[in-house]
Amino acid sequence: MLPYLCHWDGKNAAELKATGEQFLRYFVNVCGLKSNARVLDVGCGIGRIAVALTGYLNARGGYEGLDIIPEAIEWCTRGITPKYPNFHFQFANVANKDYNPNGTVNAAQYTFPYDDASFDFVFLGSVFTHMLPAEMERYLFEIARVLKEGGKSLTTFFLLSPEAIRHVERGDSTLKLEYSGKRFKAASEAVPEAAIAYDEKYVEELCANNGLVIIDPVRYGTWSYRLSDFEYQDFIIAEKRGSN
Numbered sequence: 001m002l003p004y005l006c007h008w009d010g011k012n013a014a015e016l017k018a019t020g021e022q023f024l025r026y027f028v029n030v031c032g033l034k035s036n037a038r039v040l041d042v043g044c045g046i047g048r049i050a051v052a053l054t055g056y057l058n059a060r061g062g063y064e065g066l067d068i069i070p071e072a073i074e075w076c077t078r079g080i081t082p083k084y085p086n087f088h089f090q091f092a093n094v095a096n097k098d099y100n101p102n103g104t105v106n107a108a109q110y111t112f113p114y115d116d117a118s119f120d121f122v123f124l125g126s127v128f129t130h131m132l133p134a135e136m137e138r139y140l141f142e143i144a145r146v147l148k149e150g151g152k153s154l155t156t157f158f159l160l161s162p163e164a165i166r167h168v169e170r171g172d173s174t175l176k177l178e179y180s181g182k183r184f185k186a187a188s189e190a191v192p193e194a195a196i197a198y199d200e201k202y203v204e205e206l207c208a209n210n211g212l213v214i215i216d217p218v219r220y221g222t223w224s225y226r227l228s229d230f231e232y233q234d235f236i237i238a239e240k241r242g243s244n
Contacts, residue, residue, distance in 0.1 A: 020052030022231075027121065028056070030219075031152050031237055036060035037120035040146060042112070042139070043067055043127040044089065047076045054084050062086040064114065068093070068100040097193065107135035112142045119146050122153040129158050129233060130193045133184060137206060144210035147240040153212065156221075156233040158197035160185060164224035168197075173224045174232075203236065212238035 027033040035058045041049050044065030053063055063086065067073055076089040094110050095103030122143050128136050143153050158175065160168070167173040168185070175195055177185035183202040186192035200218075207214055219235035220226050 016046075016048045017051065020048040020050075023049055023123075023125070024052040024056060026154065026235070027123070031121065031154055033121055033152075034061075038062045038118065039064070040112075040114065040119045040122045041065045042122065042124045042143075044072070044076065045069070046072045047080055049123060049125070050076060050080055050087055050089075054080065054087065057086070059086065063088070064119075065089040066092050066112065068096055068103060070100075097191065107131060108138045110138060110142070112146055114146045116145055117148045117151075120148055120151045122147055122151070124153070124155045126156055126233060128155060128198070129196055131196065132193060133182070133198075136198070140206050140210050140212070144212055144240055147212075149240055151240045152215075153236075153238050153240075155236050155238070156231070157203060157236060158195070158223055159200040159203065159218065159220070159234040159236075160197050161200045161220070161224075163226070164197070164200075164220075167225040175223060207236070207238050211240055211242040213241050214238050 179189040187195040
């Protein structure tokens with residue numbers, strides 16, 4: 001069993017529940033998520049977001065979870081869907097060195113298995129921090145494609161703003177980003193997907209190119225030695241406007 005697939009029991013359950021509830025507060029209070037929304041959770045894992053949403057989304061709303069770890073999808077399908085039939089989970093057979101080494105699809109070519117304009121809200125937590133540029137670009141395109149006009153996304157990053165770069169160069173950020181690629185830095189040249197930070201302007205350009213308008217302010221996390229009321233990673237909230 002992968003360490004990632006911890007059980008919903010004891011201390012792990014309390015931590016997972018608290019994290020899910022914290023994100024739900026962001027979704028509702030910051031992003032304006034409605035109880036009748038259709039939500040897509042890319043990288044859903046073993047359901048920390050899904051479990052929190054079961055107590056919020058009503059019968060007119062719905063949830064789709066997508067993940068590259070088959071055991072996680074199996075767990076959620078057994079443990080959540082029977083009690084909440086508007087919550088569904090799908091396995092994405094995307095190749096990943098750590099979590100799905102036998103995957104048959106390159107993330108840079110992957111198409112989300114959902115119709116255009118089918119979601120009000122899309123969440124990706126700690127996904128882009130492990131993706132190479134071509135993969136991240138493809139997923140941003142797919143986010144825009146599946147969002148309804150006026151729908152919102154919340155995505156987390158390690159963003160290389162001027163302030164973050166200063167902290168990284170001084171060595172007082174929590175990440176040692178010693179490898180530099182084109183418009184990104186990574187902790188390892190051998191395995192850059194372990195932790196990737198992107199140039200903030202690059203991410204802004206990609207969002208704009210896909211009709212995703214970033215809603216200011218960007219919420220910066222604590223990874224770069226900032227004081228923050230948010231999480232460890234940086235948060236970008238964007239709204240779908242215009243055609244992508």
